Amino acid sequence: MSDSSSLPPVRLHSEAELARDALATPLFSRAARLARWAGPDTRVGVGGELEEEQLPGAAEALGLAGDDAAALASEAWRVAVDTGLVVIVDEEEGTVAAAPDLALLTSGSPHDVLGLWLGALETVLADASVPDLDDLGDAMDEDGTIDFSELDWDLEAEAEFLDGVLGNLYLLTVGEEGPGDHPVPLPALAASMIVPDDMGEPTNDVLEQVSDAMMRLDDQFRLLEPIGLVEFRPVDEALMADAEDGEDAADEPAAPVDDTDVSRYGMVRLTPLGLYGLRARLLEAGISAPAVGDLVDKGADALLDGTSTFPPMAAQAETEQWLARREPLTAARELLAAARGGDTGAPLRRLRCQQALSLVGTEAEPALREVLDDAELGGLARVWLAERGAADVPAPPESMVFWLTIDTVAAQLAAEGNSTELQALVEGLAQQHSGFFATAWRVDHPATPDVLEAMGRLHPDKKVAKAARKAAFKARSQQGG
Numbered sequence: 352m353s354d355s356s357s358l359p360p361v362r363l364h365s366e367a368e369l370a371r372d373a374l375a376t377p378l379f380s381r382a383a384r385l386a387r388w389a390g391p392d393t394r395v396g397v398g399g400e401l402e403e404e405q406l407p408g409a410a411e412a413l414g415l416a417g418d419d420a421a422a423l424a425s426e427a428w429r430v431a432v433d434t435g436l437v438v439i440v441d442e443e444e445g446t447v448a449a450a451p452d453l454a455l456l457t458s459g460s461p462h463d464v465l466g467l468w469l470g471a472l473e474t475v476l477a478d479a480s481v482p483d484l485d486d487l488g489d490a491m492d493e494d495g496t497i498d499f500s501e502l503d504w505d506l507e508a509e510a511e512f513l514d515g516v517l518g519n520l521y522l523l524t525v526g527e528e529g530p531g532d533h534p535v536p537l538p539a540l541a542a543s544m545i546v547p548d549d550m551g552e553p554t555n556d557v558l559e560q561v562s563d564a565m566m567r568l569d570d571q572f573r574l575l576e577p578i579g580l581v582e583f584r585p586v587d588e589a590l591m592a593d594a595e596d597g598e599d600a601a602d603e604p605a606a607p608v609d610d611t612d613v614s615r616y617g618m619v620r621l622t623p624l625g626l627y628g629l630r631a632r633l634l635e636a637g638i639s640a641p642a643v644g645d646l647v648d649k650g651a652d653a654l655l656d657g658t659s660t661f662p663p664m665a666a667q668a669e670t671e672q673w674l675a676r677r678e679p680l681t682a683a684r685e686l687l688a689a690a691r692g693g694d695t696g697a698p699l700r701r702l703r704c705q706q707a708l709s710l711v712g713t714e715a716e717p718a719l720r721e722v723l724d725d726a727e728l729g730g731l732a733r734v735w736l737a738e739r740g741a742a743d744v745p746a747p748p749e750s751m752v753f754w755l756t757i758d759t760v761a762a763q764l765a766a767e768g769n770s771t772e773l774q775a776l777v778e779g780l781a782q783q784h785s786g787f788f789a790t791a792w793r794v795d796h797p798a799t800p801d802v803l804e805a806m807g808r809l810h811p812d813k814k815v816a817k818a819a820r821k822a823a824f825k826a827r828s829q830q831g832g
Contacts, residue, residue, distance in 0.1 A: 360525070361630055362665070366460075369465055374464060385428050393446070399429075430475070436456075472580060475580075480510040481509075518629075520619065535618065536618055541562075542561050581621055586615070658703050659703060670710060684721075687708075687721075698762035699762045702766065713739055750794075760777070760802045760806070778811070788819055800823050803823035
């Protein structure tokens with residue numbers, strides 16, 4: 352899975368909704384039905400697999416018919432065994448019985464149901480990393496034992512590849528710049544694992560690797576869809592037929608196709624249940640994978656620090672949930688208290704505090720008036736009161752205006768880096784205040800030198816940029832840096 356230490360927060364459905372989704376997935380629901388079907392006459396082999404003569408009865412119990420009925424029943428049975436819905440009573444006799452955990456599907460909590468579904472997901476993911484059994488013939492000994500050294504295949508590498516693809520799909524889904532709920536083209540996913548970031552035009556060899564990976568993913572996502580991890584539109588069968596037929600296909604008139612239709616190459620989307628499942632696996636691997644709602648029961652300090660790395664929409668959603676559990680006046684006081692500080696993270700905390708307070712009604716006004724004389728909070732308090740048309744709001748002293756300006760730019764730098772929005776803010780400040788730098792270097796704010804350096808770096812006018820750098824040098828000298 353992805354090893355990122357700052358994954359965007361995911362928005363999960365409630366556990367009750369997710370549990371209902373899990374119970375409705377084709378493979379998990381079949382596994383549960385077979386666990387209930389199993390009785391004293393059910394017999395299994397040494398590996399817990401259903402005896403061959405049992406498969407027709409299992410398929411019938413599932414309402415399956417056709418050439419693949421036995422294979423689907425066998426797969427569902429294996430999931431039932433691996434998930435713990437069925438237990439082997441006597442290995443020698445090959446007898447089985449429904450396990451106690453089976454009752455959790457009807458009488459357990461949503462969390463219990465999801466725990467069992469996660470076990471089923473692990474079974475399917477393991478299966479998806481194994482090559483097609485048809486490819487194992489050449490590596491099979493006379494006694495049926497598979498010599499894996501004969502295969503051009505590495506189980507660990509295959510599992511890592513699939514984990515990487517799923518990690519990238521997770522990032523694309525939860526990131527605000529990604530496709531979100533929209534499906535992702537299979538070639539794009541394959542390329543994300545094969546094509547180096549610094550490669551311009553991919554070579555033919557790389558393109559061939561992407562094509563091979565795409566077909567591998569097509570097989571894997573076909574296996575993962577029945578467990579509810581993804582919604583998948585497979586690669587167009589006509590494309591695969593063209594690839595297999597090669598030159599022979601050129602002898603026959605081809606049906607017209609739309610080469611620009613990327614969906615023909617496969618499309619995949621994580622389901623809400625799939626997001627839950629992948630996040631659970633990330634957490635199990637020790638990776639920080641936040642979810643919106645994680646901070647609702649924590650203090651304002653945890654909220655402001657925690658949302659400091661969130662994208663704007665996710666930060667607002669988290670804050671709205673946090674505020675919904677508190678009285679406006681109490682919440683405002685908590686937020687303001689948590690926003691104080693001279694550490695490097697303080698400017699961004701105050702920006703998040705200001706954004707949180709914008710969601711609070713006029714009931715919070717007393718809390719804002721209480722900090723009007725506070726050097727760190729007085730500026731944002733005045734802004735909040737003025738925006739709501741409050742009466743008797745004292746004008747800020749010049750020192751407070753400049754301090755708030757430095758604090759705001761420092762927060763924007765921490766949140767966005769050298770963005771175009773920040774460049775516009777810098778240009779606006781220099782234009783509105785002709786003597787800005789002559790005063791700004793004296794501002795008693797820990798971030799003053801860094802902010803002025805950034806302004807010199809971002810401003811397009813060389814003369815203004817030079818004045819900003821000169822002011823930054825003075826500020827650093829004043830602070831003894």
